[in-house]
Amino acid sequence: xxxxxxxxxxxxxxxxxxxxxxxxxxxxxxxxxxxxxxxxxxxxxxxxxxxxxxxxxxxxxxxxxxxxxxxxxxxxxxxxxxxxxxxxxxxxxxxxxxxxxxxxx
Numbered sequence: 001x002x003x004x005x006x007x008x009x010x011x012x013x014x015x016x017x018x019x020x021x022x023x024x025x026x027x028x029x030x031x032x033x034x035x036x037x038x039x040x041x042x043x044x045x046x047x048x049x050x051x052x053x054x055x056x057x058x059x060x061x062x063x064x065x066x067x068x069x070x071x072x073x074x075x076x077x078x079x080x081x082x083x084x085x086x087x088x089x090x091x092x093x094x095x096x097x098x099x100x101x102x103x104x105x
Contacts, residue, residue: 002053003050004027008048012073013049020051020053029052031049
């Protein structure tokens with residue numbers, strides 16, 4: 001068994017496990033029950049949920065899948081912005097007015 005992913009978001013860890021399983025790479029989540037123990041202490045390696053694969057021969061393939069997942073996840077988190085034509089302030093896309101000078105988009 002080899003570890004292919006450490007995660008701080010329990011849902012993401014299980015999503016990634018499901019993705020690996022869909023590629024026929026049998027995987028297992030470890031340490032997912034320990035997250036509740038963190039409290040105000042903070043994360044350590046002992047309480048971070050991890051994803052492991054059973055077939056070591058598919059390790060490189062699994063890492064490529066993990067990398068692709070992380071790249072897609074980070075690209076969807078990018079915040080699109082527009083620039084106010086009056087004061088040149090950058091504003092997040094969902095806003096129709098500039099927060100700085102109140103000009104409309």
